[in-house]
Amino acid sequence: MSSLPPAPPPEPSVLPAPAPAAPLPPPESRATGLARATLFALTLLAAAALLSSVMLWQRLSAIQEQLARQSADSGANAIEARALARQAQDVARDTAARQTVLETRLSEVALQRTQLEDLIQSLSRTRDENLVVDVESALRLAQQQTQLTGSAEPLLAALRTADQRLERAAQPRLARLRAAIAHDTERIRSAAVTDVPGLLARLDDIVRQVDELPVANAVPARALTESPRRGTAPADAAWWQRWRDAVLEEARGLVRVSRIDQPEAMLVAPEQAFFLRENLKLKLLNVRLSLLARQNDAARADVATATATLNKYFDPSSRRTQSVATQLQQVQAQVRSAELPRVDETMAALATAAAGK
Incomplete structure (x- = not known):
């Protein structure tokens, strides 16, 4: 294998000479171009904003028209619904009236049928x-x-x-x-x-007299209305004698000696006398209810309780108390335990x- 001959050395490359640089524009023309470009961009931006505003306004107008149409449709639907509801109410009232008439006729027919059956039965007897x-x-x-x-x-x-x-x-x-x-x-x-109506009338009379009954620890009315006072100085006496006699008379009225056999009656406060009378009225009303319910034993027991309360808490020397006690005894005697015939x-x-x- 034979070797290749060595390559010849590369020739030195010759670079082209650079072109001469273009002359730079002056600074004033560059500022003017920049201002024009900025103005053009702002104009485009304003035009785009105006166009978008117009499109948005048109869209809002379309939405408003659509909303107005929908509102009008809703109002029409509401009016129609109210009219239908009114018609339904009228139909319901008519139906109820017809049902009432039918029920009335049905009851009349049932009554006539009952009367007819009674007539047939009466004719058959x-x-x-x-x-x-x-x-x-x-x-x-x-x-x-x-x-x-x-x-x-x-x-x-x-x-x-x-x-x-x-x-x-x-x-x-x-x-x-x-x-x-x-x-x-x-x-x-x-x-x-038992004469129930007579007893009820007598009980009502007793209830009316309860408010006038004096309690046992009340100051006697005769002590407050004595006509001439003892030891009263004559009209021509000295002022100090009249003043002394008035003071002595008031001092005598501060102390009152009386005999009360029931100690509970002495403990009754003046403001409790109202509740005492109301309690006696309730006992008499219980007697009335027992008589109406034909429970004579309970009526006699209530009369005995009312008599005991009268003798215990009210003044036995008063004529009104004695009259009420006599009437209660008569009621007790008239209430009988016999059964109705x-x-x-x-x-x-x-x-x-x-x-x-």
């Missing part, structure tokens, strides 16, 4: 059966009135009316019923029944007559 049913209904109603009022007069009146109707009927098979009515009438007349024998005879025996 015989004359005697109708008489027995009417007498039984009247007696049961009178029994309820007697229990409510505490008076035997409604029951006696019903028995008399029943006897008169049976007498006009003149049916031999109802003779046993007339005998039972006569027996119950005599038994009711001889029974002792019943017409069991008549009801049994009616059941036998209704059975056709």
